[in-house]
Amino acid sequence: PASCARARLTAFLDGPAEQYATGRDRPGSEGSSRLSPHLRFGEISPFRVWQETRENFPGQAPADVGIFKSELGWREFCWQLLYENPSLATRNYRPEFDRFEWQPPSDAELTAWQQGRTGYPLVDAGMRQLWQTGWMHNRVRMAAASFLVKNLLADWRVGEAWFWDTLVDADAASNPANWQWVAGSGADASPYFRIFNPVTQSKKFDAGGRYLRKFVPEIAGMDDQTIHEPWKAPGQAAGYPSPVVGLPESRERALASYQKLKNG
């Protein structure tokens, strides 16, 4: 309800807002506003969020607060894109990607991704957070989406559809725009050759493994180093799967497909 949305905004502005630039990248802590479901269902408007943010920081707002406001701008940008491109969820924004040779994922690969059993802890923690809570941290959304689209070479629409079905903030504009951003086919998209490495991301943004331990209990007992790469300690993670695909070779495969697209 609207009262919860207002309370959440107040708590954010009085707390994590001033450390937003770094806090928003740590999935193990609450460093972002978590307003997305409220915005999605109109329980609070972006105008109110913007205005209250301004009022909370009169004069020169801290840089972190400016970054938060720019994220609200991304939301507006996504809606502008959808307005101009009603088929944003079904068609590549950049038509040259119509020639990209996505590989339909096998049932085993797709299920592993959806159920959080890829063998890559950050991706798996994110996909389980999504299934259990209906929300996923933004940094992990990027890593999980990149893994599907680049390491598994699946069409971004496969992932968009799953997020659409499972996210509590599933948004007709932000969801396809961000999937296309990750895939490289979108407006102002991340370049295709930028492939998130889930191990590097995990070590950088969840160094102590707090987020991993919460959502992947099979590896909770591992030390802070091994937890990011559990296959390096066979036998220590009972019930946790081996990697569904190798990172170096799947990365090379993705880059080769992109090169083919570029060469025409």
Ligand SMILES: Cc1cc2nc3c(=O)[nH]c(=O)nc-3n(C[C@H](O)[C@H](O)[C@H](O)COP(=O)(O)OP(=O)(O)OC[C@H]3O[C@@H](n4cnc5c(N)ncnc54)[C@H](O)[C@@H]3O)c2cc1C
């Ligand atoms: C593959 C993928 C799919 C996504 N699908 C959705 C979706 O369906 N619905 C959705 O609301 N967001 C989506 N996002 C964007 C982002 O992950 C969420 O908006 C954010 O995690 C929500 O958490 P928050 O409210 O704590 O965000 P905060 O960091 O507190 O940001 C404040 C608000 O700004 C907006 N915002 C932040 N980042 C983005 C962004 N990249 N694009 C558009 N708006 C943004 C949101 O409305 C958010 O509530 C997606 C991102 C990726 C990578």
